[in-house]
Amino acid sequence: MSEPLLSVNDLRVGFVTEGGLVQAVDGVSFDLAPGEVLAIVGESGSGKSVTAQTIVGLTRSPNTRLDGSIRLGGTELIDADDAQLRRVRGERIAMVFQDPMTSFNPVYRIGNQLVEAIRAHRPEVSETEGRRRAIELLDSVGLSDAERQVNRYPHEFSGGMRQRAMIAMALALEPEVLIADEPTTALDVTIQAQILELLRQLNRERNLATILITHDFGVVAELADRVLVMHDGKIVERGDLDDVFYAAKDAYTRQLLGAVVRLDQAPSLRPSPGAAPLLEVRDLVKHFPVKRGLLFDREVDRVRAVDGVSFSVAQGETLGLVGESGSGKSTLSRTVLQLLAPTSGSVRFEGREIGGLSRRQMRPLRADMQMIFQDPYASLNPRKRIGQIVAEPLRLHRRASGSELRRKVQKLLDRVGLSPAHYDRYPHEFSGGQRQRVGIARALALQPKLIVADEPVSALDVSIRAQITDLLEDLQEELGLTYVFVAHDIGVVRHVSDRIAVMHNGKIVEQGPADQVCEQPSDPYTRALLAAVPVPDPRETRARRGSSAL
Amino acid sequence: MGRFIVRRLLGMVAVLFAVSVLAFLIFNVIPNSDPAQRMAGRNATPQLVASITEEWGFDEPLPQQYLTMMGNILSGDVISYTNRENVDERIVEGVPATFSLCLGAALLWLTFGILFGYLSAVRAGGWLDRVLTVVAVTGISIPVFWLAAVLLNYLSYQAGIFPSGGYVGLTEEPLDWAYHLLLPWLTLAVVQIGFYSRVLRSNMLDAMSEDYVRTARAKGLSERRVMTRHVLRNSLIPIVTLFGLDVGVLLGGTILVEAIFNLNGIGQYAFESLKGLDLPPIMAIVLFGAFFVVLFNALADIAYAYLDPRVKLEDSAQ
Amino acid sequence: GSSGGKEGGTLHGTYASFPDALDPALARTVEAWTAMYDTYLPLLTYAHADGEAGSKVVPALAESLPKVSKDGKTYTLTLHKGLKYSDGTPVKASDFPASVERMFKLNSGGSPFYTGIVGAEKFAETKSGGISGIKADDKTGQITIQLTKPRGTFTSELALMYVAVLPADTPAKNMTADPPPATGPYEIVKSQPGRGWSYDRNPQWEKANGKLIASVPSGHLDKIDIKVVSNPSTQVNEVERGSSDWMQTTIPTDLYNSVKEKYEGSQFRVEPTISNYFFWMNTTKPPFDDLKVRQAVNYALNGAAMERVYAGTLKANQQILPPGMPGYKKIELYPYNMAKAKELIAEASPSDRDVTVWVDDEDPNNQAAAYYQGVLKKLGFNAKLKEIAAEDFFPLIGNQSTPDLDTGWLDWYEDYPHPNDFFQPLLAGESILPQENSNLAQIDDPKLNAKIARLEEEPLGPKQEAEYADLDREYMEQAPWAPYGSRTVSTFVSDAIDLEDIVFNPTFGQDLASFQLK
């Protein structure tokens, strides 16, 4: 083993907060060899980002308690003074962050931010020379027409383009180490595949040692040489890729791997319900007018969010709705439930047309159709107690009151796996998963027939994601519920759905039984979508890559 | 850009019209003495009051009176009831004093507001931050007119360091001009320095937790450069809008400071007219003030769109 | 005037606010009249002298006092020959009727004094066709004025600023911004409304008018600059520092006594005014319809306390005519006696105890009203104070439809030194009007009304002055008011100015022509 490029010994990072001392990183040690891709994987809050940021001293603040050692080549970084640290940041160790939307300063052009990175370390480089280098860098990361792109602002770039620009900026001074903290989590699966390909290419061509932080085992399998698994600030498993995937020693790691939903594993077969259609949608259209005008706004353009969609869902069935960001999934689900007035087309529920009903006419039907939301932190009113939130629908439809109401709510909480004692607690006292359970309890309150879940698990960690999907499946069996399950991760959709519809630019491009859509997709877009999903199995990944890219 | 200007102009005209109607109603609908009686003086006879009423058209229906009044204001020959002199000339004469006072004070509070805000944000939690916070909060809490009276008494009448009010033209003697305006500038600026430093401090503390600041540090920029080029630059955008609004409002109402320091500006003229319930100058000055409020409002939006490329002028026009 | 003292030089004066007008036809305040006393001369004027002498009418542009016909209805005067306006044009006799007509066209506050002229009433209405009652012959310079009925006060009214003679072609609009040509020793050369104005010597005065008009002094100074400084404390400060030589405004109560102690005799002098500060009581409505209540209020009001409230700028007195007014004779029917006041109230035992006190918002008048409210409270009344903006005050309390007009404060300054200027507008029954009411006590005693009307027609002589003194007592026995004093003003100059020979005329204030550098 050659001399390690970077070695971290017994790193401990604690934050003094209002609620007491949070020990984010609790004794972490590892080495990074030149040219190696080291993946750090673990659930949210396991300390991955804090570990990475502490390497370049970004977590220093009056309330931080640091100790242990971080050696880059000969120099010790843990207690390096600011000047030393500045010479390391960007020049020897570069970083790429998770959310491209906010990682660039919105008021400066992309080119200027790249030039700033260059001249921070090479003041002798002139502005024009810096610009030329910037264009070169953007070109090298696959951004077409770099000449024009360099003058544009961050908000004029798509998510994928911005992440490429971020990587270009990181490479500006040819660093020895690249730390990428969840570089593709915020991107669509097709874009994610391209970025991962770019990172692999950079690692191979420039022998660039890379620390890749992610919570997605598929991404680990796609790129990593060695793997560290973190849990509660400690490294619970370490080793080569195959050792960790196939011979994990630590129980937590094994449990984590088991919870990962594999696209290629066929779900247990369920008898196809085939009952009478509960929900029928014919040529549903929802356009959002774009208004502009000198004096009075008149319509100049239309966003065709849902552009003529037809499908039906049988009683007790789960229809999976999958598609990339902006494909119209949320708009479709809200238009079906009449939360958005459809532009045209028909929605029939239990044979009765509900498109165009007034709010008063819709009220009784609301009880039968409920919705579950994506963001656990925004879907519960922060100022209300859990009990009140779940009781609200019952009180609204005058189904119960007083002690009987409280009893019903506690039964619902119990049914979704929360203890009745939580009745008087507030949302901020719960984790993401627990909040999603409250959302489900609320949806069940009026014994609905149809539940539309708009990305119910996208914001959750892998292990918790599995628990929620299992809960939804149990409820379906017990209560005979019908689901429309919306998500952008086709793996999760396949796991829960009987039939799947793939949306692209407001249209359903493919629709059919889950196995048939996933294994013999007829539509080219669906095929591309499936190919881009990283498989959490190194051997499978190598096999696929071998056949295509080698 | 053109579309924005046209919409904003129409908006301005509508607001100014509404403001003028409001001012007219306040002095005509709500009961107070009849202007003709005020003009006739103490030896008035019914016949004299009648002929004044007829001469000035006080007997005409209100809308008619409103139109004649607005016609006069816009054509520049509106005459005051009490001393029958041309109001527009008096306003024009008052402009140099009021503008010097407002713009000077604005410059003062902008520089010190930003300086104090920046220092207390960069050294948040330190002793300097606490001192500046106390100074700022005290500044916000001082009644302006009281400060003016106290400063005038101690620094001018008693100690004689400063002149006891009055306005000296900038073109005549620039040095004397500044010397006479120092106290009034200070009085007007103290409150705003407190306010602006508080706003900038909280904006900067928010900006410090943004992702692009973390990226800037990761690029190896010096702390000072991160603080100025990234944190301060983004936190100044709301300050510019706030400044646009404040200056507009200020131009409309520097009544107290002008009266106490006898600057003979528009604010003082407004106050004298108000006391005399002299409608023509009140209407003219209210419109003059409102015009600047609305104008600076629009300028603030343009500045905002210029500083923040994400904001397009069209959608900020509503 | 005193010997020595330099001729020529410039006087820098300050006013607290720009006078209501620098147009003689329109101006009605003392500040404006002080500014124009030596600039615009009527046919007659008031002697440029202090005290009683200053109340005497003397000829100005006219050669002599008017010849009055036996029936008192025809006045004849002759214009000096060879008078010139400051712009060199000759003064013609026909300029006089033109100036009076201009005053009526401008609806001036002074026009009510001249509606007694034949044809004036009609002209005030139509504003055309000239005033038939005034004849002027430019060749002989003779002017004859016909009155509808005899008017004892007309000679005094001919000497007022309203009828100062201006060129016939002077436009009938407010000329404050560019004042018309002067006839007196000084002409106004620059006028910036709101800021200030300045005088130069009238070149025509030395060449022509000065030789003809003996009653008006030629003045010592060459130039006079007046600046508006709205903060009185700043005015005092500037005079003390010498950056200005004279302040027209009365010194604020806060500084009055410190300035008085420091400069009295050298740069400061107290000047009396012919004014009356009183609390009127509405005699037509309870509780003040009962004489006993009104007398009780007079007993309860303490002049000494009032003098303190005005910080020494008030001389207590308890009657209608103030000292300095012809016909004044000291009367004190109700010396301060709180016990007697309470006794009278007990006797009257008024049922309506709710009383509203009206006052304007000028300091210290509002303080005086607050003191009066305290006195009424002591007498068992539930007194509520209502403070109104000064500009709006008189028209409001003069409007009978204003609710709760029980009692209130008022100050009255003589328009010209003649007792009728107090009795007729403030106490005569005919002055009680629905809107322009100046008889706030609304006292309507037929016997006293007749006496006022009679004396009004007779020219003012010693007999009439004695009768006016009796009238003063007769009214005070009815106690329609609780008068408490007349205000003093002050002359305060820098040490560059010779204080002794400054003339303070009771009607026109400081005579600018009497100022002289030491």
Place this chain on the structure above:
Amino acid sequence: MVEGSQPAGAAPTGAGPWGVALRRLRRNRLVLAALALFVLIVLFSLAAPLWAVHVAHTGPNTTHTLAKVEVDGEKREVVDPTGKPTGPLWFGAGGRFFLGADGSLGRDEMVRLMYGGRTSLFISLIAALITTALGAALGLLAGYFRGWPDTLISRALDVIWAFPVLLLAIALGLVLAVGGLQIGPVTIPSGSIWIPIMVISVVFVTYTARPVRGEVLSLREKEFVEAAVAQGAGPARVMFGELLPNLWSTIIVFFTINVANSMLLESALSFLGVGVQPPNASWGTMIATGSTLIKSAPLLTILPGAMILLTVLALNVLGDGLRDALDPKSKLRLEVHAGLAEPEGTPV
């Protein structure tokens, strides 16, 4: 492994957002000092009748122009012949004229300062209450309904905003001082202190309505609002059931700021003679009477002004503290970061 029942790093069970805020406030020493100062000033004002009856033996408006007071044996005039009031006698005359007389009328300055406090505080608190309620309601309606109600309300607020604040306040104050105000059945007599209250409330509505509208516009897009609509909740239930609870923190913060601004405007109006009508005392009218004697008795101007300054300072610090305590985003930011409060070693 079902998630542990005890969520990580949470406050004790049942502590709602108010509980968390209160705990945070208790630890912020500056806010506690401000609260103490404000309470002290309120008590000082409320004690006015006690001091007037038992110590000063005079009402706020009772004049003592010719009265004499016994000080260390010898009789002293309250107002000297030239109208100059006596300076502070402290306890020289048993507490009478403790801070001296207020001017030529010889009223007790201390008693007026206390009664003035009552008036100023009453006006500012009530005006702030009305302004905040009105502003919040308008902001809520405009933000929720958008469309024409929003345009209507926003344009009306623009007009009030464009009208120079002080000019509008003076104009209303002046004109209403003559005829009083008639709103439907209620007639407010011209001298009453409800006139300045109405004037101040109208003038400051915009300052509250606009931020509330902004916050409602963003809250309205949140999913918990969509969830309520999905259950069939009507506009009223969404506005008052879902949105309003989230607005309380903004409303409370603006209430404190409004009280501070109302007090400043009330004193300015009274100083200009269009606010509280004499002879009633308010700190503004006291500065007005005091300023005429600023050279000979500067205390008469400094005292009421200092009272306003202290009250408004306390309110502003309180407002700041409340904003940081109630603002969820700033969990970690201000107290610990700014070191104003002690970072805690052990968890609570």
